[in-house]
Amino acid sequence: MRALCWNGVNDLRVERVPDPTLLGPHDAIIKVKLSSVCGSDLHLIDGYVPTMKPGDVIGHEFLGEVVEKGPEVLRLNRGDRVITVSIIGCGKCWHCQHEEYSLCDNSNPQPAYEEAAYGHCTAGIFGYSHAFGGYAGSHAEYIRVPFADTNCFRVPEGVSDEKAVFVSDAVPTGYMAADMGGIKKGDIVAVWGCGGVGQMAIRSAYLMGAERVIGIDRYPYRLEAAQMKAGAEPLDYTRVDVFDALLAMTGGRGPDVCIDAVGMEADGYDTGIEYWYDRTKQAIGLENDRPAVLRQMIECCRKGGTLSIVGVYGGFIDKFPMGAAMNKALTFRMGQQHGQRYVKRLFEHIEKGELDPSYLLTHKWSLDDGPRGYRMFKEKIDDCMRVVFTP
Amino acid sequence: MTQATVTEARSGTAHSGTTERWIAIMGGTALGLAGLRRGSWALAALGGGLFLAGAAGVPIAEPVARRVREGNLGLGDFGDAAERLPGVAGLLPTAQREPTTTQANVTVAAPPDKLFRHWRNFRNLTELFPHLDAVEVLSDTESRWKAHGPGGVEVVWHSALDKVRENELITWHTLDGAQLPHRGSVMFKPAPGDRGTEVRLTLVYQPPAGAGGRAVSRLFGMAPEQQAREALRRLKRIVEAGELPTIKGQPRGNRGMREVME
Numbered sequence: 001m002r003a004l005c006w007n008g009v010n011d012l013r014v015e016r017v018p019d020p021t022l023l024g025p026h027d028a029i030i031k032v033k034l035s036s037v038c039g040s041d042l043h044l045i046d047g048y049v050p051t052m053k054p055g056d057v058i059g060h061e062f063l064g065e066v067v068e069k070g071p072e073v074l075r076l077n078r079g080d081r082v083i084t085v086s087i088i089g090c091g092k093c094w095h096c097q098h099e100e101y102s103l104c105d106n107s108n109p110q111p112a113y114e115e116a117a118y119g120h121c122t123a124g125i126f127g128y129s130h131a132f133g134g135y136a137g138s139h140a141e142y143i144r145v146p147f148a149d150t151n152c153f154r155v156p157e158g159v160s161d162e163k164a165v166f167v168s169d170a171v172p173t174g175y176m177a178a179d180m181g182g183i184k185k186g187d188i189v190a191v192w193g194c195g196g197v198g199q200m201a202i203r204s205a206y207l208m209g210a211e212r213v214i215g216i217d218r219y220p221y222r223l224e225a226a227q228m229k230a231g232a233e234p235l236d237y238t239r240v241d242v243f244d245a246l247l248a249m250t251g252g253r254g255p256d257v258c259i260d261a262v263g264m265e266a267d268g269y270d271t272g273i274e275y276w277y278d279r280t281k282q283a284i285g286l287e288n289d290r291p292a293v294l295r296q297m298i299e300c301c302r303k304g305g306t307l308s309i310v311g312v313y314g315g316f317i318d319k320f321p322m323g324a325a326m327n328k329a330l331t332f333r334m335g336q337q338h339g340q341r342y343v344k345r346l347f348e349h350i351e352k353g354e355l356d357p358s359y360l361l362t363h364k365w366s367l368d369d370g371p372r373g374y375r376m377f378k379e380k381i382d383d384c385m386r387v388v389f390t391p
Numbered sequence: 392m393t394q395a396t397v398t399e400a401r402s403g404t405a406h407s408g409t410t411e412r413w414i415a416i417m418g419g420t421a422l423g424l425a426g427l428r429r430g431s432w433a434l435a436a437l438g439g440g441l442f443l444a445g446a447a448g449v450p451i452a453e454p455v456a457r458r459v460r461e462g463n464l465g466l467g468d469f470g471d472a473a474e475r476l477p478g479v480a481g482l483l484p485t486a487q488r489e490p491t492t493t494q495a496n497v498t499v500a501a502p503p504d505k506l507f508r509h510w511r512n513f514r515n516l517t518e519l520f521p522h523l524d525a526v527e528v529l530s531d532t533e534s535r536w537k538a539h540g541p542g543g544v545e546v547v548w549h550s551a552l553d554k555v556r557e558n559e560l561i562t563w564h565t566l567d568g569a570q571l572p573h574r575g576s577v578m579f580k581p582a583p584g585d586r587g588t589e590v591r592l593t594l595v596y597q598p599p600a601g602a603g604g605r606a607v608s609r610l611f612g613m614a615p616e617q618q619a620r621e622a623l624r625r626l627k628r629i630v631e632a633g634e635l636p637t638i639k640g641q642p643r644g645n646r647g648m649r650e651v652m653e
Binding site: 001003005006007013015016017018019020021023024025026054055056057072090091092093094097105106107108109110111124133134135136140144146147 | 624
C-alpha cells in the first residue's frame with residue numbers, strides 16, 4: 001500500500017510499504033477513507049520530538065471502514081464505518097476504567113522512552129514517535145488499530161465523513177479543553193490559537209455555558225472562522241496588546257478560563273525579546289518548548305481562574321512565572337485528550353446540529369500530495385485550516 | 392564486610408542520584424535535539440542514551456540498601472532463609488561476592504488471588520521473562536528452569552520454593568550448582584481503594600565471582616532491574632489487557648526497512 005513516511009526533519013515521502021496485518025487478538029484493520037493533518041504533526045516534522053525514526057508512517061486523525069478484525073474484537077463488524085480515537089486505550093487498566101484513556105498503562109509498547117523522560121509512560125498514539133509507542137499512522141491505505149473495541153466508534157448514519165473525521169482528535173481535544181476549564185454560567189473564556197483544536201474549544205465552551213468566548217490568533221482567516229463559524233470575539237495579537245485587550249473586554253478581571261490550543265511552538269512574535277530568547281534556546285537544545293502562550297495566560301487569567309492546556313508540550317520550559325501562578329491561586333488542568341470519554345456526546349451534538357466540525361476541512365487532497373499538503377498546512381498558505389488526505 | 396554494607400556502598404556509587412539523573416535527562420534532551428537539528432542521528436542517539444541513563448538511576452537503591460541493613464529485604468520471613476543459604480552472608484571477600492538486589496513494583500487492576508494463581512502456575516512465567524524457555528515442576532517444592540542467553544547459550548538450574556502464602560507471597564532460591572545463584576520473592580498486597588493489587592518482585596543475585604549486575608546482564612542480555620521491571624510490566628499487561636501490545640511486524644517506509652536490515 002501507499003503511506004506517507006517521515007524520513008527526517010522536513011522530509012516526508014509517499015512510499016510503498018507492506019499492508020498491515022493483525023498483530024494482536026484485539027486488533028482491527030481499517031481501510032482509511034479520510035486522514036487529516038494535525039498541528040501536533042508539525043512538531044514531529046520540525047524535529048522537536050526526538051524519537052522519530054526514518055520510515056515511520058505518520059497521521060493520527062482518520063475515518064475508515066473495518067475490513068478485518070482479531071478473534072477478541074466483539075463490538076465491531078466488517079464494513080462498519082468508524083472513527084478511531086488518536087490516543088490508544090487498552091480499556092482495562094485503572095486509568096481506562098476511569099475514562100483517562102490517554103494515561104493508559106498498557107497501550108504503549110515502548111515505555112522506556114517516556115519512563116526515562118517523564119517518570120511514567122502514557123498511552124500509545126498513532127504515528128506520533130516512538131516515545132508514544134511507535135504505532136504506524138493513518139496517512140496510508142490501511143491502518144492497524146490495537147484494542148479496536150475500545151478505540152473505534154461507529155459513525156451514526158446521518159453524520160457525514162467530513163463531519164465525523166475530526167471526532168478522532170480535533171473535536172474531543174477542544175471539547176476536553178473546555179471541559180477541563182470547568183466553565184460556569186457567566187464565565188468568559190479566552191482561547192489561544194484558532195486552528196482546528198482552538199475552533200472546537202471555542203464552540204465547546206459555548207456548549208458548556210460560557211457567556212463569551214474570545215479567540216486569539218494572528219491569521220485573519222482563522223480569526224474570521226473563529227468569529228463566523230464558532231462565534232468567538234476575535235483578537236489579533238499582532239495588532240493589540242493581549243493583556244490590555246483581555247482586561248478591557250472583561251471589566252478588568254481577566255478571563256475566567258484560559259485555554260492553550262497552541263503548545264510548544266508558539267509564535268509569540270508580539271513578545272519580542274522573549275520570543276527570540278526561547279527560539280534561540282530551543283534551537284540549540286537548551287529548552288524544548290517555547291512557552292510564550294503559557295506565560296501570557298498566567299498573566300491574563302483572572303485571580304482564581306483556570307488554565308486548561310491541550311496544546312502539546314514535550315519537555316522543559318523556561319522562565320515559568322510560578323510566582324504569579326501561585327499568588328493568583330490559578331488552577332492548571334492539562335493533558336492529551338481522553339477522546340473515548342466524549343465520542344458519544346460529540347456525535348449527539350453533531351446530530352443535533354449544535355456542532356459542525358466540517359468547516360475545518362479546507363482542502364481534500366490525494367495522499368500522493370502528502371508532502372505538499374503538509375507544507376501548505378505548515379506555511380498556512382491558501383487559508384488552510386486542515387488538509388485531509390484520501391488514500 | 393557484610394553483605395549489607397556492600398550493597399550500601401554499591402548504591403552510593405553505581406546508582407545515580409536525583410541531581411545526576413536530571414542532568415542526564417536535561418543533557419540528553421539538549422543533545423538529542425541538537426542532533427536532530429543538525430540531522431546527526433549519532434548525536435541524537437547519544438542524547439537518547441543519556442536520556443535513558445537518567446532514568447536508570449534506580450530510585451529503589453537506597454530503600455533496598457536500608458532494608459538489607461536492617462535484615463529485612465521485604466521478603467517476609469525470607470530473610471531467615473537467606474541466612475541459611477551458603478555463601479550469602481559475607482563468607483567470602485567482597486571482591487568476589489557482590490550481591491545484586493533489585494526490586495520492582497507495579498499495581499495491577501486485578502485481585503491478589505488472580506495474580507497469585509497466575510504466578511504460581513510456573514508455565515506462565517516464560518511469558519514474563521523473555522529469556523526463560525521452560526519451567527518443569529519436579530515436586531511440591533522443586534522445579535527445573537531452562538533459559539537461554541543472548542547467544543542462545545542454554546542455562547539450566549534447579550530452584551526450590553521457600554514460602555508459599557496463599558494470595559500473598561512466594562519466595563524461592565536456586566539450589567547448589569546453579570550458574571547464577573539467586574533468590575527471589577514476589578508479594579501481592581491489596582492496593583488502596585479500587586486500584587487492584589500491588590505486586591513487588593525482589594531478586595537477589597549471588598554470582599560466584601565478579602560484579603553481580605554484569606554477570607546477570609551477560610547471561611540474560613538484560614540488567615537485573617530491567618528484568619524485574621519488565622517481568623512485572625508483562626504480568627500487568629497480560630492480566631489486564633489480555634495481550635502484550637507490540638509494533639513488531641507493522642509496515643514501515645523503505646528507508647526504515649533498510650535501517651532495520653542493516
